[in-house]
Amino acid sequence: MRYKIYLSPPHMSGREMKYIQEAFDSNWIAHIGPNIDAFEAELCQYTGSKYALAVSSGTAAIHLALLAMGIGKGDIVLCQSLTFVATANPIMYVGATPVFIDSEATTWNMCPNALEDAILHYLQMGQKPKAVIVMHLYGMPAMLDEILYLCRKYGIPLIEDAAEALGSEYKGRKVGTFGDIGIFSFNGNKIITTSGGGALLSDNAGLVEKARFLATQAREPVAHYEHSAVGYNYRMSNVCAGIGRGQLEVVGERVWMRRGNFQFYQISLHKNPGIDFQDGAIDMFSNRWLTALTIAGECPSLVHNALLANGIESRPVWKPMHCQQIYKTLPRFGGSVSERLFHQGLCLPSGSNLSDDDRKLIASIVDDCFKT
Numbered sequence: 001m002r003y004k005i006y007l008s009p010p011h012m013s014g015r016e017m018k019y020i021q022e023a024f025d026s027n028w029i030a031h032i033g034p035n036i037d038a039f040e041a042e043l044c045q046y047t048g049s050k051y052a053l054a055v056s057s058g059t060a061a062i063h064l065a066l067l068a069m070g071i072g073k074g075d076i077v078l079c080q081s082l083t084f085v086a087t088a089n090p091i092m093y094v095g096a097t098p099v100f101i102d103s104e105a106t107t108w109n110m111c112p113n114a115l116e117d118a119i120l121h122y123l124q125m126g127q128k129p130k131a132v133i134v135m136h137l138y139g140m141p142a143m144l145d146e147i148l149y150l151c152r153k154y155g156i157p158l159i160e161d162a163a164e165a166l167g168s169e170y171k172g173r174k175v176g177t178f179g180d181i182g183i184f185s186f187n188g189n190k191i192i193t194t195s196g197g198g199a200l201l202s203d204n205a206g207l208v209e210k211a212r213f214l215a216t217q218a219r220e221p222v223a224h225y226e227h228s229a230v231g232y233n234y235r236m237s238n239v240c241a242g243i244g245r246g247q248l249e250v251v252g253e254r255v256w257m258r259r260g261n262f263q264f265y266q267i268s269l270h271k272n273p274g275i276d277f278q279d280g281a282i283d284m285f286s287n288r289w290l291t292a293l294t295i296a297g298e299c300p301s302l303v304h305n306a307l308l309a310n311g312i313e314s315r316p317v318w319k320p321m322h323c324q325q326i327y328k329t330l331p332r333f334g335g336s337v338s339e340r341l342f343h344q345g346l347c348l349p350s351g352s353n354l355s356d357d358d359r360k361l362i363a364s365i366v367d368d369c370f371k372t
Helices: 016-026 034-047 058-068 085-093 112-124 144-154 205-215 238-248 251-269 299-309 337-344 356-369
Strands: 051-055 076-080 097-101 131-135 158-161 181-185 198-202 275-277 291-295 345-348
Touching: 016 034, 016 238, 034 051, 034 198, 034 238, 051 058, 051 205, 058 085, 058 158, 058 181, 058 198, 058 205, 076 085, 076 112, 085 097, 085 131, 097 112, 112 144, 131 144, 144 158, 198 205, 238 251, 251 275, 251 291, 251 356, 291 299, 291 337, 299 345, 299 356, 337 345
Parallel strands: 076 097, 076 131, 131 158, 158 181
Antiparallel strands: 051 198, 181 198, 275 291, 291 345
């Protein structure tokens, strides 16, 4: 069936065409060009990061981050379990082993206590983890103070998967800039889009340059085609970067609109018994990419089906990685918070182009589910 209201559709600003047209007029349509250089510089200016690399997807950015850190076969990478599969898959690409960490109940992100349990376990085995990948779920910042403390205490690099969190802040600083490397996604459903694309950010010039080298087929800087390593075709095109430039000009408005959706749902639906919204601490600023909530009992599927019957898309919370068929035999640490969130969680339509009438209709349908 064709949905009438989508979960998180692209939202064009109209400013993108200027940069796209410039790319066509100048014939810079491939993986080099002025839009790419400018987009990377503008991402640095917006986030406060020193260096940025525009690539073909957020997944590619994580893959490059692992490669740039020298992570490979037999290494252990501690990864948040409650996330999209693209957070974990690149660990397998490089031949490392993902070890999944449960969530804490406040932000729904990586639990620091479970993280330290995992670190100590592998240290006692004489196998120090090579990296931690934390995810800022649905735009909500993770408990970065605690996670950074543990990474520094034990000397383990941190990769921030901020794919869903462009514009989110932790203590006044943009997420994606706290770890050794941060990554963003600009897929069509994200808060801004380049149609498909992502970025790798870091204050470490060496890591970014290594990632840039690998993203361009590991071609050496000589006249002929010389390759000393296996590389990848991961660079963003100049046309897609032009879309990103137009989108980045309105990212503040997009964040404001998404947060407005969350506030509307929270005010409208909190009276219904058993509904709780994804929360955060006072010093966390979420872009509210998706409004995520939990509903006790059998109601999540009831609400999902009622919305679907009215042509409205909603989505269960991500199924934890340790519950996925491909990963269920791998090690995990923590309790069952992420499993509970999966069984009780639901994401409501959260697009920045959602109208007030749309929101009222959605809230009305959810309310009706509690009257039956």
